[in-house]
Amino acid sequence: MEIDPLIKYITRYVELTSQDIVILSQHVKIRNYLKGQYIVQQGDVCKHESFMISGCAKTSFIDKEGDEHIVMFAIENWWTADLGSFISQEPADYNVQCLENTKVAQFSYDGLQLLYQQIPQLERFFRMIIQHAFVASQKRVVRNFSLTAKERYIVFRNQYPDIEQRVPQYLIASYLGITKQFLSKIRAELTTQ
Amino acid sequence: MEIDPLIKYITRYVELTSQDIVILSQHVKIRNYLKGQYIVQQGDVCKHESFMISGCAKTSFIDKEGDEHIVMFAIENWWTADLGSFISQEPADYNVQCLENTKVAQFSYDGLQLLYQQIPQLERFFRMIIQHAFVASQKRVVRNFSLTAKERYIVFRNQYPDIEQRVPQYLIASYLGITKQFLSKIRAELTTQ
DNA sequence: GGCTTTTGTTAATCTAGATTAACCTCCTTT
DNA sequence: AAAGGAGGTTAATCTAGATTAACAAAAGCC
Numbered sequence: 515m516e517i518d519p520l521i522k523y524i525t526r527y528v529e530l531t532s533q534d535i536v537i538l539s540q541h542v543k544i545r546n547y548l549k550g551q552y553i554v555q556q557g558d559v560c561k562h563e564s565f566m567i568s569g570c571a572k573t574s575f576i577d578k579e580g581d582e583h584i585v586m587f588a589i590e591n592w593w594t595a596d597l598g599s600f601i602s603q604e605p606a607d608y609n610v611q612c613l614e615n616t617k618v619a620q621f622s623y624d625g626l627q628l629l630y631q632q633i634p635q636l637e638r639f640f641r642m643i644i645q646h647a648f649v650a651s652q653k654r655v656v657r658n659f660s661l662t663a664k665e666r667y668i669v670f671r672n673q674y675p676d677i678e679q680r681v682p683q684y685l686i687a688s689y690l691g692i693t694k695q696f697l698s699k700i701r702a703e704l705t706t707q
Numbered sequence: 708m709e710i711d712p713l714i715k716y717i718t719r720y721v722e723l724t725s726q727d728i729v730i731l732s733q734h735v736k737i738r739n740y741l742k743g744q745y746i747v748q749q750g751d752v753c754k755h756e757s758f759m760i761s762g763c764a765k766t767s768f769i770d771k772e773g774d775e776h777i778v779m780f781a782i783e784n785w786w787t788a789d790l791g792s793f794i795s796q797e798p799a800d801y802n803v804q805c806l807e808n809t810k811v812a813q814f815s816y817d818g819l820q821l822l823y824q825q826i827p828q829l830e831r832f833f834r835m836i837i838q839h840a841f842v843a844s845q846k847r848v849v850r851n852f853s854l855t856a857k858e859r860y861i862v863f864r865n866q867y868p869d870i871e872q873r874v875p876q877y878l879i880a881s882y883l884g885i886t887k888q889f890l891s892k893i894r895a896e897l898t899t900q
Numbered sequence: 901g902g903c904t905t906t907t908g909t910t911a912a913t914c915t916a917g918a919t920t921a922a923c924c925t926c927c928t929t930t
Numbered sequence: 931a932a933a934g935g936a937g938g939t940t941a942a943t944c945t946a947g948a949t950t951a952a953c954a955a956a957a958g959c960c
Contacts, residue, residue, distance in 0.1 A: 577853040585849060598842040601835075607846075634827055641834040642794075644841055649791040651844040653800075656778060658851055659884045660770040663947070682907060691852045696947055698909050856917070875937060889917055891939050 528635040541625035560599035569616025584689035721828040734818035753792035762809025777882035
């Protein structure tokens with residue numbers, strides 16, 4: 515089944531009966547995007563929370579100077595959405611755009627509210643997922659203050675070696691909060707010794 | 708009752724029966740700290756999630772150079788803990804130290820697991836709380852990349868005017884990721900129109 | 901194969917914010 | 931009232947990383 519990776523992922527955290535899985539699959543929609551397509555567009559309301567089955571996407575923000583800042587990347591088994599927009603159903607601050615052809619399993623806002631009622635463990639599941647996401651985000655704030663750009667790049671590389679391979683460098687530079695020129699310089703320094 | 712502010716806060720998100728409140732109060736402990744005391748110490752396991760009833764605390768991190776970085780502040784009606792340490796029950800990355808005499812309502816790890824079973828709405832409650840915390844943290848990451856120090860200070864001031872009054876400037880500088888000298892310069896610029 | 905677009909590199913110059921250091925309040929405490 | 935500490939300011943100098951610009955290497959695409 516197409517949603518198997520999702521079920522497998524959820525059952526790492528909570529137990530699901532076969533009945534739960536039937537209900538779940540009724541409220542989850544599989545959707546395919548081509549490279550370049552948007553899952554969420556800044557200004558639109560974010561209608562879905564998306565679980566990545568395959569492919570790769572970036573979440574980014576265009577500032578008032580028109581410069582893009584990468585908020586996060588997502589690959590297989592990650593979640594992506596503008597969560598702030600999704601929970602409030604107000605316009606999104608971020609874009610989510612596919613960097614490869616991508617397959618996702620999507621929860622709509624209403625679908626998810628129904629699922630919370632019918633499968634109470636999902637409440638626990640999402641609590642746990644978001645706890646981890648919050649902890650990771652807070653660590654990133656700390657790293658941005660206490661590490662140099664070079665150190666942050668090394669951390670990123672060690673933490674997400676799979677992402678580093680799949681994503682162009684200028685997007686990684688943006689994720690790290692530096693220019694592509696400076697990242698290039700760092701990389702040159704790291705390869706010569 | 709001493710835990711009234713907590714009940715009031717929770718019932719803004721989910722309904723509680725009087726029975727729920729009795730159960731809750733059996734698993735929540737009120738605790739007082741003096742100014743300067745630690746709620747959590749870097750290296751210890753974070754044993755509690757604390758709801759602030761009164762007072763003020765800072766969450767901070769001491770880096771390898773011995774410099775302190777402020778992760779967040781907490782005042783009345785905020786939550787504080789090293790969540791990463793609390794959920795994994797591994798040593799904390801952060802300190803939580805009181806900046807004023809402080810009264811908190813504390814959930815122990817085991818107590819909270821019991822409460823999740825006995826009051827399923829709490830699962831929902833904490834999911835919602837942490838969703839908002841995650842969204843706020845992600846916005847902070849974006850601000851740190853796309854705004855200047857002066858702009859970030861203005862945002863902080865507008866967003867948390869009550870915190871700005873109660874906390875020394877050098878800690879606010881640290882929260883903003885700048886030195887106290889540079890914050891002082893920014894403030895001088897802002898007062899002379 | 902050539903031609904355009906997308907990525908990545910190198911180098912010169914510039915700037916936001918760090919560092920260092922000296923000095924100025926207010927509070928406490930004795 | 932003196933002394934010490936905690937918090938805040940000002941100013942000179944320094945640096946990590948930005949900006950600008952030019953070029954090189956891949957990667958589509960006709």
